[in-house]
Amino acid sequence: MANSSTLVVSRSTEDAIKRRAWLGLLTILGPVLLVSMDGSILFIAMPRVTSAITPTADQALWILDIYGFVVGSLLIAFGNIGDRFGRLKLIMAGALLFGVGSTGAAFSTNPESLIACRLLMGVGGATLLPSGLAIVAALFPDSRKRAQAIGIFAATFAMGFAIGPVLGGFLLQITDWWGSVFLINAPIVIGFLAVAPITLKEVRSSHYGRIDLLSLFLSFVGILLFTYSVKRAAAFGLTQEQLLYGVVGIAAVVWFIRRQRAIEDPLVDLRLFGDRVFTISILAGFLSLVVWSAAGYMTSVYLQSVLGYTVFATALLMLPGAVVITGTCILTPYIIERIGKRVGLIAVYLLIAIGVGLLLFTDVDTGVTLVVVSTIIAGVGYGISFSLVADVAVSAVPVERAGAAGAIAETSNELGNAFGISLLGSVAALVFRLYGPGLAGTLNETLDTPDIAADGIIRANEAFVFGFHIAMGIAAVIMLFVGLIAVRWLPRKLPE
Incomplete structure (x- = not known):
């Protein structure tokens, strides 16, 4: 009888631990979604931001990508800080900072204050990914359950990138206020700060390097x-x-x-890049985000400012691509079982190259069908990349260096997201400056110019589309070129 009672209590305790673990994972997913979503939610809101606070061409690019640069630059450092002082403390402080930055961004009245608030959000966001992943790993001691939980963590991060523009479009349609894309973060942050001390536990490492x-x-x-x-x-x-x-x-x-x-104790273990498989996988993660962020931003401007679609219609047109990315993230493990990691990694490059290559056939009058088909084809490549890159990178190195490999994979994603808009966006901006009507540095600034003539509008739209084509052409060529290198470099069988 006593043994039976003990067994019941033991099972009850075990069930409670499992429930706490899954509740803890659910708690972490909120800020993870915010961090990735805020890397893309501004794509669709930028025309409104430009009209409201009139940033210059380079200020507009800083508004978009200062967040990604700060997150990418601080990920590894904050991973070490969390090891030393406690992951839960760091993630709580980071969430609070993220919420303050988001609220300040929502009510910014000039480009400088918005850039500063986006920087603050980046500092907060940089604490959330490495700390969140460490906490999730600690919640699930069973290796199989831990793999499932980390898979859900990664899929949520990828989904945030995909749904950011769509959610931004819906918010702008409902509120007609660009600040809503930032203020939406506040209730999620408040909820996290209230629940996290209950559902999560502190995690520290006894082995950490000097910062x-x-x-x-x-x-x-x-x-x-x-x-x-x-x-x-x-x-x-x-x-x-x-x-x-x-x-x-x-x-x-x-x-x-x-x-x-x-x-x-380097921030980045460069020795890992001596492995070809690791290098090709990191390049896949970096370049896929470079192309995705640049294409997402410029496509949104193209649909709204050139073709004249509303924010809500633009969000709906971007929805198929978001669904494809999310679905592919979920299905990638099953796809890879059939085709293998090598083919999957090569497919990332080729699918994205084909997808963005279709954008070269858009013009100032038509292009909606091409945009939708492009997001669907490239979306399969993005989805495979988001799910596969970290796994391949970690599998390519010795077990004792897996943590460093994972950190580099995360950092490459964040830097890719920022570099895409910075580099390819700058190419498009340069073309617009050279071939546009010369009234302002960006398309939206030009279209907002008082008493602009009809031929000025036509010339501005044509210059933007030309710059759009140049940037996407460069992206397609780079992806195709590196894809061909991957075909030559990658061994027939990648490590599991």
Whole structure:
């Protein structure tokens, strides 16, 4: 009888632990969704933002990608800080900072304050991914359940990227206020802060490396100065000041790389890139986000400002691509069982190249069908990438270096999201500056110019579409080229 009672109590306790674990995972998914969603939700809102607070061409690009640069630059550092001081404490502080930044962004009245608030959001967001993943892993001691939980974590992160523009469109349709795409974060953050201390537990590591502050400074400053130089060149042409920023940025990045090879606890373990499989997988994650972010942003502007679709209609047109990305993320494990990791990784490059290549056939009058088909075809590639890259990267390295490989995979995604708009967006901006009517630096600024003539509107639209084609052509060529390299480099059988 006593044994029976003990068994019942034991099962009851075990069930309670399982429930707590799944509730903890559900709690973490809220901020994870916000972090990824905020990397893309502005795509569809930018025409409204541009009309409301009139940023310059380079300010508009900073508004879009300062968030991704900050998140990408700080992910590894905050992973080390969480190991030392506690993941739950860090993620709670980060969520609070994210919420404050979001609220400030919603009520910004000028480009400078919006950029500053987006930077603050990036600092908060950078705490959430590595800490959230560590907490989820600790919630599920059983390896099979832990794999399921991490898979759900990764799918949620990918889904956030996909649904960001769609949700942004719905919010703008309902509220007719661009600040709503930021203020929507506040209730989710408040709910997380209220529930997290109950459903989550503190996680620390007894093995952590020293945080090299100089490396952190060099990587952050190098990336920002280099991209700032590119943006200034695209918006205003080459200047002595702009070139100086670029040179200093490149020098900081080179110094950072050399330092990682010399110090005992590097922020980025560059030795991992000696493995071809690891390198190709990281490139897939990085480049897929480069193309996805640039295509998402410019397609949204094209549909609204060139073809004249409403925000709500634009959101609906982007919905099929979002559904395909989310569905592919879920189905990728089953797809890979049939075709293998090698074919899956190569397919990422080729599908995205084909998808964005279709955008080269759009024009100032028609292109909706091409846009939808493009998002569907490329969406399959994006979905496979979001689900497969981290797994391939981690599998390609020794077990003791899996954590470093996972951190690099996450960082490559965030930097890709930011670099896409910075680099390809700057190419499009440069083309618009050279071939547009010369009234302003961006399409939306030009269309908002008082008493603009009909031929000025036509010329502005044609210049934007030309820049759009150049940027997407570059993206397609790069993906195709690296895809062909992957065909040659990747072994027939990738490690499981």
